[in-house]
Amino acid sequence: MRRVWVVGLIVVVAGVTLSGCTEEPKPEPDSPGVIVPGRPGEDAKTLAPGAAPRAAAKDEPNDTDFRYVRMMIKHHRQALEMTSLVPQRGANPTLKSFASRIADTQGPDIKSMEAWLTKNGGGPAHDSHEQMRGMASPEQLAALRAASGPEFDKLFLQLMTAHHEGAVVMATDVLQTGSDVFVEEMAQDVVVSQQKEIGQMRAMGTP
Template sequence: MLFVVAVVAFLAACTARESDAPNVIVPGGPGEQAQTLAPEDVGTDRWVAPNEADLKYVVGMIGHHRQALEMAALAPERAQNETVKALASRIYDTQGPEIGAMEQWQRQFGEKAPAHGHSGKMPEVDHKSMPGMATDEQLAALKAARGADFDRLFLQLMIAHHEGALKMALDLLSTGSDARVEEMANDVMVSQQDEINTMKAIKIP
């Protein structure tokens, strides 16, 4: 019996490819099947470069997150409700690193883009028109508020802000082509829906 197991293991090893690294799954476009690429195909002509939806999502979500950080940074000195303070701290601690991850993705795309016939330049995005973005007037009102007034306005604006991020992530998941951007969008869907539920449950007298 041990001899048979050894033979099977030997045959499996003989049929292994040059690289033991796992294959890379590259999602296709809407209605298309995903491709499975060997590790040595990454960076070659078989690699599917990010599409315009991926690029716009990353540029847009970086700006979207930065406004969330701006609002969250106001809470320590202005908020009264301890749950609001804790939530703002969580948003700040989560979305800061997410911005870093998206900026790293941009740098990596810029390095690979010329080999795929792309300039590597990021598209222009009108951040003020993105869903859920607070206006300049709303931000000014939030900065001027204190105590329970701040708590109520913060929750109102941040719920709308998170709902806008969910819409952006959902749109990306139906139009994007890059696996890593899709993963980041899924993270936004999970974390921000959870925070929306938390915010809606907070009662400010």
């Protein structure tokens, strides 16, 4: 009888052990990775599950971002200098309205870019004499200040068209090599809005 009891006990213990094993949760099958589109010129990346929230965070600005923002602030300031001459020296009412819209847009843009620089510590210093695309020369600005009427309108359209074309090139460049989300969005807006304004200026008489 004792031998049968021992064997029975072994069977009961074994049964409990096996039952406990069957109650353990089975591992979930591997979840598919998350596909994240790459930046311009880069392939898409597949991230491991759980890594997407970290990767979706704002990228740190690089030297290209700081360089673009500093240059574009100066670029916009010259545009404001040019548009400030239009109310008194221009003749075409359509041009005056157009210049006013440029000032209304680029003035706040400058403040946004200055705030971005402050938020990000100002970034590395750059040569203040660095050449910027589309900028009017001192001689061209002097000629614009001296002109009036239809002559002023014609010269303004020529200089501002070149100015906008330079800004589009600068924005396109930073979209290829920058890393900051704010700078990317701003550059995309420059490309879209200033290409549209180039078309408007050509319709007003720029060759």
